[in-house]
Amino acid sequence: MVNITPLVELTWPCELREKWIALIPFTNVVQGLLSYGTAVIVLLGVLSNLLIIGTTVTKSMRNNSTNLYITCLALYDTLVLIFNFLVGVLRAQQPNIINRAFQTNEWLCLIHAVVIELFNILSVWTIVCFTVERVIAVYLPLKVLELCSLRRTRRLMAIIFLLAVILSGHKMFVSGFEGDSVFGYKACQTKRKKFPEVVNIYVAFNTWLPAATILVLNILIIRKIRHSAKEQATLTSQTPNKKRPKRDANITRTLLAISIAYLIFLVPLGTLQSIELVLKALYPVQPSQVDDEQKAYIKYTQIFWLLKWIRATAFFFYQFNFAINLLIYILTNKRFRGTFYRTFPGVVPTCLERYFEDESRNATVKNSLSYSTGNANASKSCQKPVYKVTEETDGRDTSAYRHSSVKGPTSSVTFSDIVSETKTTTP
Structure with a gap:
């Protein structure tokens, strides 16, 4: 028989205990998703991102600024999957071994906190840089080769990396909201200065600022493409058989797909985080002997519980953002699809080989076809x-x-x- 002290009764009144018991089935499902489901996402995501890198570093694709962005994004996504999600699952599943190692070694906790922040920043802002390049390509097509050369892109990515290291370094000195992990592991004991308000800056910088930037830039891209399509239809009405080169269209389509997927997976999580932060700031309820205050405490505690586990569910789906880019590239970019098949022919399922073979043949035979035709005519x-x-x-x-x-x-x-x-x- 459990001895319920007055303090326990005040903190966990009967109404809250009943609500928590009713919430347990939902929390069990979410915890299962965040353990076994996350492990599957990490495994598939790491493999797919390695396949992306293996494709984009081939000789036919590596000398291109767009593919440099794709390579960096795949690398950063892989590191997020490993250090953020996989380590989180291991800490939650092995509290007496792995999580205890973190709790007894503050430097390990500091490095882990910085690494999580670093690769999250790099991943999202690589998408922003990629989007900016596409805006330049659409609005300034005559200057895109100069402004977005491979050398300048390399310099830009190096600058972004240095800035991300500086920004993420604040976690060496300030502790934010590590104690509220969706994976459920116990937070590290730290001597850092506790600054809970830093979570507001984190959500703004890593969620809403890049999301708003990507949304606005993609709207500009879509408007320009539609306007250019109307102009081209007017100018080429006399020559309907004339076709426009599709390379830039493929890249733009790929970017739009990446951006849409990012917004779909991020916005729900960011919205729930923001609502939770606002409610906690407006209603900092605590257990109280006063009836009205205690009723408010019970009410908002239930709301916070529900928000937390819905946010955890949104976080589970957010993890797909780091694992599905290979599928996006295959579906939207013909050149990537053909190069992928030539590089990893054994990975493609038999039922899809013809789909990949056609693109690979188009990519490799087009130039040789004209050459052989010329030789044939000469020989005749x-x-x-x-x-x-x-x-x-x-x-x-x-x-x-x-x-x-x-x-x-x-x-x-x-x-x-x-x-x-x-x-x-x-x-």
């Missing part, structure tokens, strides 16, 4: 036709005319044709 023109004389030669020697090029290579001519040809060609 060099063939020495042999004529069959079908008319009586009257004993005259026609061997000089057997290699004439007036007719086709195997055409049949008469003797009179040969004579007329000789007359026309003799000066």
Whole structure:
């Protein structure tokens, strides 16, 4: 029999205990998703991101600023999956081994906190940089090669990395909301200064600022594309068979798909985080002996519980954002699809091989086809036709005319044709 002290009764009144018991089935489902489901997402995400990197570093794709963004994004997403999600699952599932190692070693906790922040920042702001490049490509197509060269892109990514290291370094000195992990592990004991308000800055900088930037820039891209499509339809109405190069269209389509997926997975989580932060700031309820205050405490505690576990569910789906880019690239980018098949032919399922083979053939045979056609035409023109004389030669020697090029290579001519040809060609 449990001895319920007055303090326990005040903190966990009967109404809260009943609500918590009713909430337990939902929390069990969410905890299962955040353990086994997250492990599956991490495994598939790491493998798919490694396949992306293996494709984009090939000789045909690595000398391109767009593919540099894709490579960096795959690398950062892989590191987020490992250090944020996988380590979180292990700390929750092994509290007496792995999580205790974190609790007894503050430096390990500090490094983990900084690494989580670092790769989250790098992942989201790489998408922002990629979006900016597409805006330049759409609005300034004549200057895109100069403004978005491979060298400048490398410098930009290096600058972004240094800024992210500086920004994430604040976790070496300030503790925010690590104690409220969705994975449920016990937070580290730290000597850092506790600054709970830092979570507001974190949500704004890592959620709403990049989300708003990506949304606005993609709206500008879509508007420009629609406007350009109307202009092109007007200008090319007389030449309907003229086709526009599709490379930039493929890249823009890929970016739009990445941005839409990012917003779909991030906005629900960011919205729930913001609502939870606002409610906690407006209603900092505590257990109280006063009836009205105690009723408010019971009411808002239930709301906070529900918000926390709904936020945990949104966080589970948010993890897909770091694992589905391979599928997006395959569906939206023909060049990537063909290069992927040539690089990893054994990965493609048999039922989809024809779909990938067509794109791979189009990517590799197009140039060689024109080359071989040219050689074939040249070889035909060099063939020495042999004529069959079908008319009586009257004993005259026609061997000089057997290699004439007036007719086709195997055409049949008469003797009179040969004579007329000789007359026309003799000066």
